Amino acid sequence: AFGEGQSLNREVAKRIIRSSSIPVQMGGGMRIIDDVKDLMSAGAARVVIGTLAVESAETLARLVELFGARIVVGIDAHDGQVMTRGWETRGQVEAVDFARRVAAVGVERIVYTDVTRDGMLTGPNIEQTCLIARESGLKVTASGGVSSLEDLKRLSGVSESGVDSVIVGKAFYEGRFTLKEALQNAGT
Numbered sequence: 320a321f322g323e324g325q326s327l328n329r330e331v332a333k334r335i336i337r338s339s340s341i342p343v344q345m346g347g348g349m350r351i352i353d354d355v356k357d358l359m360s361a362g363a364a365r366v367v368i369g370t371l372a373v374e375s376a377e378t379l380a381r382l383v384e385l386f387g388a389r390i391v392v393g394i395d396a397h398d399g400q401v402m403t404r405g406w407e408t409r410g411q412v413e414a415v416d417f418a419r420r421v422a423a424v425g426v427e428r429i430v431y432t433d434v435t436r437d438g439m440l441t442g443p444n445i446e447q448t449c450l451i452a453r454e455s456g457l458k459v460t461a462s463g464g465v466s467s468l469e470d471l472k473r474l475s476g477v478s479e480s481g482v483d484s485v486i487v488g489k490a491f492y493e494g495r496f497t498l499k500e501a502l503q504n505a506g507t
Contacts, residue, residue: 329354333361346393346430352378359386367430369393370403372421373412383425391460392421393430399447402434414447418455428458430486436464440489443470445477452481462486468496468504475505 328348336343336358346367349355355366365388372379372392382390395402396414418429431451433444443464452459459482461474467490474485487501496504 329357332358336361336363344391346391352382355382355386355390359389363389365389365391365428367391367393369395372426373401373403373417376420376424379421379426380424387425388427390426391428391430392426393432394418394421394451395432395434396447397434415451415454418451418457422455422457426457428460429455430460430462432462432486433464440464440466440493440495442466443474443485445473445482448482449477449480455481457481458483460484460486465490466495468500471501471505 332345336345342364343362344365344367345358345363346369349358349366349368349371351371355368355371358366366386368379368382368390369392379390379392394414394417399414401412401414401417414431418431421429429451431448433447436442436444441464443461445461448459448461451457461482462485465471465474465485465487470490471485471487474482485505490496491498491501
């Protein structure tokens with residue numbers, strides 16, 4: 320959602336947060352602790368951090384200390400390797416290992432995105448998403464690849480593993496199903 324130094328986007332995000340009657344989760348481009356504090360003070364329900372969490376365990380621990388469960392770590396992975404800086408840089412850490420590390424500092428939830436599936440409408444990587452949930456003990460929001468109501472049904476069938484929510488994007492944009500249909504089929 321944001322890039323380094325993109326204060327205009329951040330101001331728009333804060334207006335969205337302040338004008339919304341539903342909880343808003345924001346993420347993308349948070350590279351310093353003040354970026355997160357700014358969105359939290361605007362009323363964000365949760366803030367997702369990725370690169371910042373990978374590059375500074377100390378900053379992540381401080382954010383969890385300040386905001387608790389409102390801090391979510393985004394784990395974007397390609398072939399099981401964590402990607403950073405908007406998916407441009409392949410990290411030197413396995414996604415499962417990184418999930419364990421963020422759990423150890425008190426993070427309660429991650430958003431797991433298989434970047435090879437995001438926006439491709441090829442179905443979510445349920446196997447890897449469940450593995451990360453089981454191995455880390457974290458609550459996991461699945462992201463990337465949802466193309467059908469059947470994908471949502473499959474994800475709702477693995478909720479006991481810790482995968483308890485999903486992000487849907489392109490499937491909505493292309494009209495493959497409606498929000499009402501999604502909610503009816505996801506068991507909510």
